Amino acid sequence: MQLGLIGLGRMGGNMRERLRAAGHEVVGFDHNADKSDVANLAELVEKLAAPRVVWTMVPAGKITEDTINELAGLLSEGDIIIDGGNSKFTDDGPRAERLKPKGIHYLDVGVSGGVWGITNGYALMVGGEAEIVEHCKPIFEALKPAGEFGFAHAGTHGAGHYAKMIHNGIEYGMMQAYGEGYEILLASELVHDVPAVIKSWREGSVVKSWLLDLLDRALDEDPTLANLKGYVEDTGEGRWTVDEAVRLAVPAHVLAASIFTRFESRQDDSPAMKAVAALRQQFGGHAVKR
Numbered sequence: 289m290q291l292g293l294i295g296l297g298r299m300g301g302n303m304r305e306r307l308r309a310a311g312h313e314v315v316g317f318d319h320n321a322d323k324s325d326v327a328n329l330a331e332l333v334e335k336l337a338a339p340r341v342v343w344t345m346v347p348a349g350k351i352t353e354d355t356i357n358e359l360a361g362l363l364s365e366g367d368i369i370i371d372g373g374n375s376k377f378t379d380d381g382p383r384a385e386r387l388k389p390k391g392i393h394y395l396d397v398g399v400s401g402g403v404w405g406i407t408n409g410y411a412l413m414v415g416g417e418a419e420i421v422e423h424c425k426p427i428f429e430a431l432k433p434a435g436e437f438g439f440a441h442a443g444t445h446g447a448g449h450y451a452k453m454i455h456n457g458i459e460y461g462m463m464q465a466y467g468e469g470y471e472i473l474l475a476s477e478l479v480h481d482v483p484a485v486i487k488s489w490r491e492g493s494v495v496k497s498w499l500l501d502l503l504d505r506a507l508d509e510d511p512t513l514a515n516l517k518g519y520v521e522d523t524g525e526g527r528w529t530v531d532e533a534v535r536l537a538v539p540a541h542v543l544a545a546s547i548f549t550r551f552e553s554r555q556d557d558s559p560a561m562k563a564v565a566a567l568r569q570q571f572g573g574h575a576v577k578r
């Protein structure tokens with residue numbers, strides 16, 4: 289099958305390779321000319337036979353929106369746009385509605401797998417109409433892992449990105465749990481080989497997981513993580529997960545705590561804790577650190 293793929297960074301570039309290895313014809317576009325197969329989107333569209341399928345794999349927000357708007361001006365009735373970036377699920381319904389009068393179909397796909405997806409395959413969560421999902425199945429089959437799992441048609445427009453958002457909320461919570469356990473082990477007077485304990489959990493234990501394998505890998509590379517700062521960014525999905533938990537009145541303690549902990553990681557000193565120290569001094573005359 290033919291596919292136009294826009295955005296050939298860490299994710300898109302590897303996806304192009306995996307799709308080509310499975311025998312698909314991929315025409316890729318990237319602003320970096322060294323990676324790109326074509327000079328611009330118009331040329332990408334020209335190279336594809338109708339009905340065209342074009343997958344965007346660019347950063348969520350304005351870049352995705354602008355790319356899809358430009359594509360909408362170039363594509364024809366019956367063509368399909370797939371957004372595989374980490375877009376917010378609330379963008380998808382309105383986007384599908386805007387494309388509908390032109391006869392352009394739309395799918396949102398949550399893609400998980402990071403830089404390992406090229407060999408392990410990508411978990412795919414898809415939102416959109418069943419017959420359009422069916423049409424794109426060969427592409428999904430090539431990208432997903434080889435086994436039984438790794439693909440879901442999650443529901444209507446937005447469901448794919450919604451599923452990926454919750455996936456990432458869980459990802460934050462799991463990483464936080466491993467991080468906190470690691471710190472307690474480090475603080476313990478009893479345990480002298482923390483990396484060995486982490487390694488021991490990789491097989492047979494209740495907490496074994498791919499994330500744990502990656503923690504072990506990181507500790508193999510740098511046994512005390514001395515080359516890293518405890519500073520963690522986020523790109524939105526954990527925040528949106530907590531927004532949803534609040535909207536739906538669902539208790540989500542772990543997920544909320546893990547996004548707040550990331551915010552905390554970016555502070556040199558905490559204004560909130562300064563206020564707490566000041567108050568404690570005010571009412572009780574307790575000592576403060578300067």
Ligand SMILES: O=C(O)[C@H](O)[C@@H](O)[C@H](O)[C@H](O)COP(=O)(O)O
Pocket residue numbers: 374399400401402456459521522523524525526
């Ligand atoms: O499942 C995945 O492959 C990852 O979740 C991937 O999508 C990406 O690494 C995260 O979006 C990072 O998210 P944060 O920047 O919010 O940590």
